[in-house]
Amino acid sequence: MTNETSFSVSEITDRTQWQPDVLGAGYEQRTIPLGPDPDGEGEAVATLVRYTPDTGAAATESAVLYVHGFTDYFFQQHLAEHLHGRGHRFYALDLRKCGRSLRDGQTPHYVTDLARYDAELNEALRIVKEETGGTVLLVAHSTGGLIVPLWLNRLNKKIGTAAAGITGLVLNSPWFDLQGPSYYRTVGTPIIHALGRFRSMFELPGGEIRTYGDSLHHTAAGEWDYNLDWKPLSGFPVRLGWLRAIRSGHAQLHKGLDVGVPSLILRSRLTTFTRKYGPAADVADVVLDVRQIQRWAGCIGDRTNIVPIDGARHDVFLSSAEPRAKAFAELDHWLDWLAIYLRKSESPEAGA
Template identity: 45%
Template sequence: MGELVWQEDLLGERFQQATLPLGSDGEGDVVATLVRHRPTATELVSPFAPAHGIDVLYVHGWSDYFFQTGLAEHWHRVGARFYALDLRKYGRSLRDHQTPGYVADLATYDADIDAALTAMGHGENAERPSRRRLVLMGHSTGGLTLSLWASRHPGRAHALVLNSPWLELQTGGAGRAFIAPLVQLGARVQPLGTLPQVDLGFYTRSVSADTGGEWSYNKLWRPARGFPAHRAWLNAVLEGQAAVAGGLGIDVPILTLLSARSTILPRWSDQMRFTDSVLVVDDIARAAVRLGSSVTVARIEGALHDVVLSAPAPRAAAYAALTRWLRAYAP
């Protein structure tokens, strides 16, 4: 990879982005995009802050991209340098010739992650390894992807923070085991075949400023009912979840942030503004303890699927839980 070219990001002057070339696949050229938070010179933090000396790499979920500026600002307040990665075929990295979000194996993202870590000074073969510690943070499918990556690459990261990671299918382990052979067969026969649309747009309704939520974002990169899902992509997710069910053996501290409750219904309910309307959080909590030997699960009352997009009170509670955990484990 040549020298990175940083330019102002769409989030404004406090953020910069750089394109990470990843070669090509069957659809053409592929890139990822690294975003970094650039605090002003007056925004000093204490050298005794709990995340002092830490670099954070954040990875988004399905049908998503990085726009959570408050998350970057919180990591800065506790002393860390914050980076976010828009994976290939998502957000800033999505190109017109590509199928949004599509991969047939979650390990494909190893190239995206390694390119980002190299740009951050945490490359595996760096001549001068960074003395700063590395914390990976992933939301939903990004949390699953980073968990699998950390298991395959022991010693690279010092801790893992998961925000409602998609560690188990909404049907539970028994349902996943039942449908997995059918999905696997479909993935072999027609990998790009689309699956029935099951996202009814309720989660978007709870988040978007257009429908009573708090947040504005690019709706082409984060569509109301998600991108079309494909058979090979779902098979990759199911294989990853099966690996989690078998235990990943991650040997660094892990924090899993979850809503206290789920509301999974075929119709809209106002409770979806204060609960996870995407995942069954009790199943995720059970799956999380299979990730490694030191797992903390923090359940946040009133939180949404993306806990940092929740209403102000649960959002503050999530950041407080993260800070407490850092005080215990970051040193």
Template identity: 40%
Template sequence: MPELTHYSGDTATWQPDILGEGYEQLTLELPNGAPATLVRYSPPGGCRPDAADVLYVHGWSDYFFQTELAQYWAKAGMRFYALDLHNYGRSLRPGQSPGFTMDLTEYDDDIAAALAAMGRPVPAVKGETVEEAKPVRPLILVGHSTGGLTLSLWAARHPLAASALVLNSPWLEFQATELGRKIISPLIGREAQRRPLATLPPVDAGNYSRAVFSAFGGEWTYNLLWRPLRGFPGTVAFLNAVFRAQAAVADGLDLGIPVLVLLSDKSYLQPRWSAEAGKADVALDVEVVAHRALSLGNSVTVARVPDALHDVFLSAKPVRRRAYAAVDRWARGYLPAAPTAAPELQAGAQSISS
């Protein structure tokens, strides 16, 4: 567990962020020696003192640059934060292996440090006998792809910490289905012990970048060192960590909070470019993920967004509007019933829909 007293939320430690006005970043030193970075968005006028906290975690070969997403939550009156995990994005340092991890639970330290910097109490782990500190504000977790998988398991291990979970195309199951994962997992596990940094054959044909990056006609511009056109080289250690996490989801997480899972209505998993790739998830089998989402808990809403990309909030503008509308509908039904502060969340949901 990181030394939490260092992260007091003192504004003197925050620095201007690369995203410009309203965005600041804070370096979080972690026990493993590799820092994480917390980004916060503070729009003019700020937010209510009792507003909910939103913490966003990115996916594989990614970092936080989705300013529209931050503005969406801020307009709802929420405090928005995003975490660049260690070995990713703003946190990536020379000599590090991008995205490297042996287990997704390694990110517990990143999340704990982020929550402390946000002024939140240290969440109790499932099964601890210590009394849980009362949260100062509701916490809404938002995760994309591998970040969604990471946050799902984190929420299961810290059952009193979060009020709701929003997952944007979470990597909950292997593209080749559960059977494929079970067949491959033993081999990957052995290799992860022998050669953790061994790289896997590339599977990204560049279709995703072609659909979103501005140089190819997409809407978005980002740092190609932090989000390469064909992704980081995958390691056997990383895939083993993902497989183990997916196996835990398959066993059932029994989350006691409302969960929203946003997915495209179709996948395009072919190696060559097609116009279909610009209106589909090119990374995951959305049918497999939709089925596996039911293993998260008893209150799971799966919203299929027609023509959405893998990152639903990087889709074409009409598609993004449909995605935000889906969050609105879900928020009106579920956020008011969040366990720690129904009135505050109800006000936020009403703002979202306006």
């Protein structure tokens, strides 16, 4: 009996590498091996997730690569489905030791140098471009909104961001500076650098605060469902070695970067720091100081559009219905502008 079904080598490889994802139908994941962890916690991996619905397939000439923040992983299906509806193939990356990529014996989100993430970002970009054959829009949230511009700055210096196939950058409440009293950023930073070098695993106090988690998660006051092992309500502990890496990244950002592509920065209009959940936590950023986002936004280089969203949470796409709709409307408006801008930039008249 003859089997009339045949597959190419690439199709067989693709089916082996991509496996069903925890988000269910339409979502698949692929492990990216990274070798021994430079911070000494076994073998490091990252995880690339893709959205592949059976119907209404997106155009293949444009893709999105999403990068999460601290105490986070990709679960924002509504964002994937919205961008897919606009004609983008959607991918998301769980960085090493985060979410799907966390392995036994590893410290969640712990790195001592943000440049370590270049390995998975480069490989994720390669896979996305190989699969789609087109350009890539980057979307990053919070700590991811610091990691990705630093990576793009290095990439732009090496080969050029445009040459790498990247067309734009969307930052959702990026972490551009250390929140809190000013002495955290003055006398506190040298202390962080000194102690972080020798006591890198020291856990800072304050991990019991769960205001943001209670605002989001459906078992508390919020509407969103996600894995509390990967995104605990009170957040993962902050360790000195990791915070030292963050402050080094902030210093690089403040000196000025060049990401090489236009950027949209979305943020809440208001910050409210509170140790316990209340209604005010649902209409403000309770994690970062939005004034710092505004202050340092110009440091990422190229064209930058900054849009405050009334009533938005820290993750503007996890806000309540009205500000969330506003955030998506602003995203759509900017993407429409970006498409026109790119067409004009590529036209013969642009170089005349």
